[in-house]
Amino acid sequence: MATTITSQTTFPSHSLSNSFHTHFAPSFKISLASKQKPYPRLRVSNALIEPDGGRLVNLVVEESQRNRKRREALSMPRIQLSKIDVEWVHVLSEGWASPLSGFMRETEFLQTLHFNSLRLHDGSVVNMSVPIVLAIDDEQKHLIGESRDVALFDSQGNPVAILKDVEIYKHPKEERVARTWGTTAPGLPYAEEAITHAGNWLIGGDLEVIEAIKYNDGLDRFRLSPAELREEFTRRNADAVFAFQLRNPVHNGHALLMTDTRKRLLEMGYKNPILLLHPLGGFTKADDVPLNWRMRQHEKVLEDGVLDPETTVVSIFPSPMHYAGPTEVQWHAKARINAGANFYIVGRDPAGMGHPTEKRDLYDADHGKKVLSMAPGLERLNILPFRVAAYDKTRGKMAFFDPSRPQDFLFISGTKMRTLARNKESPPDGFMCPGGWEVLVEYYDSLVPSSEGRTPEAVPV
């Protein structure tokens, strides 16, 4: 089994150590095994927090139906999916957005834009803060005509899914951007990539995904579905699951926070809190550290014993990144409920970035956690605000900032870290485990020839 996996590995410079497998996905065989049979449509673990809407959606068709669906798809009008579209099909197919059963129709889209939530037929409310929509252009709309169902193809011409009972409605791009990001300034990475040049129509419908989405990048085995994560948490007898969303390298400040959170949960009486260390794996902006490098860095952090593999599950969250701050952090939290997490760690300025055209952060650093704590449909989730960690010079390690002795603390900014890594200098001892730091140095090294004038940011989660 392990051999099979290693053969898929496409990490940039060296193959993965055994400890990597051990640390990251100890239940890997179980998970893979579970992929051999289709998941039951209804999947609720009593021990874990209930998924939104009461059941975890699974939109992948049963294996026995696969060929029939593929043939059906070939006879339908076609939509070619972009890379980000495929990531959303992936997200939807595994139920991260439960109870959503496909790309949004207009009523769902409007509720998301205006209320960041969806009201279900029974009157209950689930959170849904970012539009999960599929854009088509005038020509595609014309080709679809009155067809009830359409087929979604990837860029290689393979049928990926069928979208049923479709509804085509206007794509109000400016309004979508304004209500999702709170700005319409040019330069929002997701908007530039997936909205500004996208079609003037949106098409919603119910998805039937022909086969589980795979990327064949050596990292698929870390892409555990919500159902697989729930199995893993159950297998480990977790009585609390705390999720940590990140899209950047882990430093010892993060590690301190995660360790401290576990301690606090134990003090609260939980017997076995499990950390879901959950790097985002979909679209990220050009100056973020790419997923494969981040995974190598996370590997080193676990190898170096900074986090305890026994109580940590590392997995990839397949969603693309919006960088939509308070709006997006709700999505990040909601998706983790569906994966079984009942605690969510939220930091300073989650999912934030610099304003694209002004010299300031796009969002108030505190709005994310405030909005998250009040968000409709997230009442069941326990929000754990991030405590600020900095380098304590007196102790030679990352520690929670003590406002009574600010002179003892060093805040290592993204710029500072980048400059150090670029110049192959070392950060203060204890800032990041040496193995993790080496990965970063290597990454920035690999950029030098082509990155004149670029300023990758690497510190914040």
Place this chain on the structure above:
Amino acid sequence: MATTITSQTTFPSHSLSNSFHTHFAPSFKISLASKQKPYPRLRVSNALIEPDGGRLVNLVVEESQRNRKRREALSMPRIQLSKIDVEWVHVLSEGWASPLSGFMRETEFLQTLHFNSLRLHDGSVVNMSVPIVLAIDDEQKHLIGESRDVALFDSQGNPVAILKDVEIYKHPKEERVARTWGTTAPGLPYAEEAITHAGNWLIGGDLEVIEAIKYNDGLDRFRLSPAELREEFTRRNADAVFAFQLRNPVHNGHALLMTDTRKRLLEMGYKNPILLLHPLGGFTKADDVPLNWRMRQHEKVLEDGVLDPETTVVSIFPSPMHYAGPTEVQWHAKARINAGANFYIVGRDPAGMGHPTEKRDLYDADHGKKVLSMAPGLERLNILPFRVAAYDKTRGKMAFFDPSRPQDFLFISGTKMRTLARNKESPPDGFMCPGGWEVLVEYYDSLVPSSEGRTPEAVPV
């Protein structure tokens, strides 16, 4: 009594006829009488729909406290209110925004921006879609310093209210505009008037309003508070109240719709449905017909018997206008719940306008009613979608559009109506009652000298 009122009248060209009083506010004496004593703080009518939060907020201090509060205000740091600020004080003071008890603090502001609703302490949710906030600049913030309470003064230097337990927080103007309007294009009337040049801080707190807000423009007697409207509906034994928000002249298409709505409600089994014809009285954009002209036009419509005074209450809604389409229509509906309405008529493109910089409407014409029908906190309100009325040439009157014979219908656009009124031509017989039309002609006539190049729009509600 009637004499006192007439003396306050400041209608542009002639004083009001007696029938005006009779038609518009038959319960006028009762209403005025009720203003002599302070309202009780808790005010729930069992017969009518409950106000949001269970009780109608009244922020006007009791008469016995008035002088003491005025003296207190004189010793506090001062904020000078703009005209729109005073309109919001008015709105808040009478409980249109119940259960809001003052200008929003940050948690309320954020919930409004992101969720268009507020979660109350008991877990219930009320709708609240537009921010009701007070902006201050750096200097005012500095002057307020650590003061717990501040005084709000009008432009004449009179103390209007005290704001207690204040909270000062950042005014994220761009984000506020983007999330409220779904655009940040320059030229949004409310944003230009009240946001773009406003201070960089918002100040929230609990309001104590020293005296009921009056405008002394001859129309105050039509400004019935939610409590007074509830009294009036109760006095009339209303078993259903249907509200019609408007900011434009009433034509016979509107009248048909209102009459038809009453008929439908009677068919549904209601014995005495009362129409609340509720023109908006606060800030409107420069090319809308001003309130005093609209009230004269509405008067004529009732005089001419187009609407039945026995089953119609005409009153002024004191809110300023945002022109924020689907976001604002929720506010328009929510405020009417507080005034006792359990049915709300919603038209095409409610609270909409042209895009300020592009040649298109700012909002999809159907989004308003769709968003309204799904809005959190408005579940108790019955939404009545507007049927399209047009001039039926075969019958010589306004009628519901019949798609089977489109050639028989004439849609009279704002441009068409304006051109006719400007040129002192008549619209087709039956488009608007002659008295109402004369008021419009007179209004546009009064504009001619100073309005070269302006293009007032006058038709849509």
